[in-house]
């Protein structure tokens with residue numbers, strides 16, 4: 294931490310602040326400027342009481358952190374790109390994956406058709422929500438346990454890996470029995486208790502960025518997973534809420550690039566929830582690949598018009614091959630060093 298004192302602080306005041314800093318467990322290094330004196334407090338903030346309390350001291354102008362709030366997720370800690378294994382398939386560190394499937398598991402037939410269609414195009418990790426976080430309590434909430442059984446059947450028949458969302462702590466154990474990767478949705482990105490409990494399942498976690506979380510908060514949320522027993526995180530940008538209404542959410546491609554620089558974990562994008570409309574999914578997917586994404590998670594449904602959730606944004610699964618063909622050259626170009 295750097296403690297900036299108010300201009301023209303007296304020697305007495307400087308000593309007073311330095312003494313408090315020392316008492317809190319840090320070594321104070323005093324640097325005197327023409328107007329300002331700053332004290333560099335040397336010591337690990339995670340092991341001592343925070344120096345933030347000095348912000349309220351009348352002689353202190355501001356207290357600035359130099360350490361990032363996330364360590365295990367950071368590239369400083371682990372400079373090389375990490376790859377994450379979902380079932381038998383890798384993502385990150387040069388392994389690009391397209392994860393696809395319907396927004397929600399609606400029936401065995403629906404899930405089987407979606408899986409069969411996207412499998413044919415090369416997709417090996419399937420998505421599908423058995424538990425859905427819906428804005429309205431009157432909307433379809435997911436099939437629950439029955440939905441998980443359908444996902445299990447897809448694994449058995451196609452040999453695919455499965456990713457599905459956890460919306461509450463009570464479902465974690467049940468989901469962990471089936472899921473190769475647990476999804477934490479945008480609405481729960483900063484649900485710290487859920488992060489802590491999901492981490493204990495010791496499965497890879499796909500962590501969506503919350504619709505109003507900063508990159509810093511998103512990576513700090515990933516840190517919650519990492520300090521609680523999860524060793525593999527996939528970060529997913531899915532659009533943030535801005536003043537713009539032409540898209541469902543604003544795909545923050547800048548955040549993809551920043552997250553890639555800041556963290557060693559794979560960063561993927563969800564163009565479906567950013568777009569909100571099927572005809573925008575492809576351009577947003579291309580933009581995400583251009584920004585350095587390690588993969589995509591895309592909604593595909595056999596009969597989007599009659600989907601129980603997110604009908605407008607789901608690609609017809611029988612046409613998913615067109616999407617895959619269109620992104621292929623972008624993946625090739627962007628994977629070149």
Ligand code: PEP
Pocket residue numbers: 396422426477478479480501531563566
């Ligand atoms: C989903 O993936 O179906 C979903 C609910 O996404 P998000 O959490 O990004 O809204």
Ligand code: MN
Pocket residue numbers: 396397566592602603
């Ligand atoms: Mn959805």
